Structures are given as C-alpha cells and as structure tokens.
Amino acid sequence: MPSESPPLHNRIAMLRVERGISRRELAEALGVHYQTVGYLERGEYSPSLVLALQIAEFFAVPVETVFSRRPFPPLGG
Amino acid sequence: MPSESPPLHNRIAMLRVERGISRRELAEALGVHYQTVGYLERGEYSPSLVLALQIAEFFAVPVETVFSRRPFPPLGG
DNA sequence: GATCAATGTAGTAGACGTACTACATTTCGT
DNA sequence: ACGAAATGTAGTACGTCTACTACATTGATC
Numbered sequence: 091m092p093s094e095s096p097p098l099h100n101r102i103a104m105l106r107v108e109r110g111i112s113r114r115e116l117a118e119a120l121g122v123h124y125q126t127v128g129y130l131e132r133g134e135y136s137p138s139l140v141l142a143l144q145i146a147e148f149f150a151v152p153v154e155t156v157f158s159r160r161p162f163p164p165l166g167g
Numbered sequence: 168m169p170s171e172s173p174p175l176h177n178r179i180a181m182l183r184v185e186r187g188i189s190r191r192e193l194a195e196a197l198g199v200h201y202q203t204v205g206y207l208e209r210g211e212y213s214p215s216l217v218l219a220l221q222i223a224e225f226f227a228v229p230v231e232t233v234f235s236r237r238p239f240p241p242l243g244g
Numbered sequence: 245g246a247t248c249a250a251t252g253t254a255g256t257a258g259a260c261g262t263a264c265t266a267c268a269t270t271t272c273g274t
Numbered sequence: 275a276c277g278a279a280a281t282g283t284a285g286t287a288c289g290t291c292t293a294c295t296a297c298a299t300t301g302a303t304c
Contacts, residue, residue, distance in 0.1 A: 139175065139218075
C-alpha cells in the first residue's frame with residue numbers, strides 16, 4: 091500500500107462530481123489510468139506536478155484550488 | 168541521467184536570484200538537498216507536487232508563476 | 245435477483261524524484 | 275594568483291508515482 095508522507099489534500103472528487111463525470115472519463119481526459127484518479131481522490135498518494143497542472147488546467151482553476159497541504163475548509167462553513 | 172518526459176519549465180533560478188539567495192539557502196528553506204534545487208533549476212526533472220507547493224509558497228506566488236508546461240516568455244518581451 | 249456502471253482493494257513492475265557523496269568547474273573578493 | 279563560495283557533473287540507493295490486471299463491493303435499473 092502506498093505510504094503516507096506529507097499528507098496532501100485535494101478536491102478532485104468534488105470538482106469531478108461537480109462536472110458530473112466519472113473517474114474513467116476524467117482519467118481519459120487526463121491521459122492517465124483510471125485507477126490513478128482513484129488513488130489521487132482517496133489521497134493515497136500525491137500526483138506528479140505535471141499531472142497536477144493538467145488536472146488544474148482541466149478544471150480551469152489554479153493548482154492551489156485543487157491541491158493544498160492544509161485541509162480544505164468544509165463547503166458548509 | 169534523469170530523462171526527459173513531458174518537459175516542464177520553471178522560474179526557480181529567476182525567483183531565487185531575484186531574492187538574492189543561493190541554492191543552498193533555498194534548499195535549506197525548503198528542507199531539501201541542495202543538489203535537488205540544482206536539478207530543478209536545470210530542468211533535469213520535475214519536482215513532486217508537494218515540493219512545488221512549498222516552492223511557490225516560499226516565493227509567495229501561485230504555482231503557475233513558478234512552473235509551466237509551456238515555456239515562459241522572456242522577460243524582455 | 246441479475247446485470248451493469250462506478251468505485252474500492254490487491255499486487256506486480258517500471259519510471260521518476262530525492263538524498264547523498266565526491267569531485268570538477270566557475271565566479272568573485274582580496 | 276589564491277581561496278572560498280556557488281554551481282555543475284557523476285553515480286548509488288531508495289521510496290513514490292503510475293500503469294496495468296484482476297477481482298470485490300456497492301447502487302441503480304430492469
């Protein structure tokens with residue numbers, strides 16, 4: 091199992107569901123394996139910077155909107 | 168030698184020199200080996216996302232200001 | 245309740261990122 | 275010209291990222 095180094099938080103699942111697409115569809119759009127998206131969403135490991143840039147670009151948001159070293163505040167603040 | 172996958176461009180050297188600090192100093196501030204900074208500046212490989220976030224945070228700029236999959240336009244445009 | 249899509253789990257394998265050591269080269273102050 | 279600091283090059287080692295295959299689980303639909 092992929093271990094836990096510095097924990098990284100992300101909003102991939104949120105953004106993806108917001109767009110109404112499946113993991114497989116996102117994976118295809120990104121050109122990665124669909125399991126890779128699963129691993130990322132579950133936070134089992136951090137993506138490479140290149141993949142992170144692709145993801146942010148796909149969702150048309152800054153990298154910091156998708157990934158953060160600090161936990162994201164809940165939407166219902 | 169680290170190979171060349173999808174080429175990634177960065178402005179680490181620029182930002183660092185702008186701050187007037189050495190690679191060793193930057194490396195210490197980031198908590199990485201000073202050779203790692205050298206590799207990154209020369210574009211020999213891309214940093215992990217976590218390191219990229221640290222670097223952007225250190226320079227107080229968005230990740231996209233430091234790293235890009237497209238070449239940065241020359242300052243003297 | 246059988247089926248299908250979406251997601252989770254498990255395991256192998258290869259490429260990449262980082263640490264680290266050592267030495268060469270360049271640059272700069274004096 | 276000398277020494278010191280900064281940078282570049284070379285090589286090893288190890289952990290993480292990603293691909294991929296296969297199977298289990300869940301949820302919806304018929």
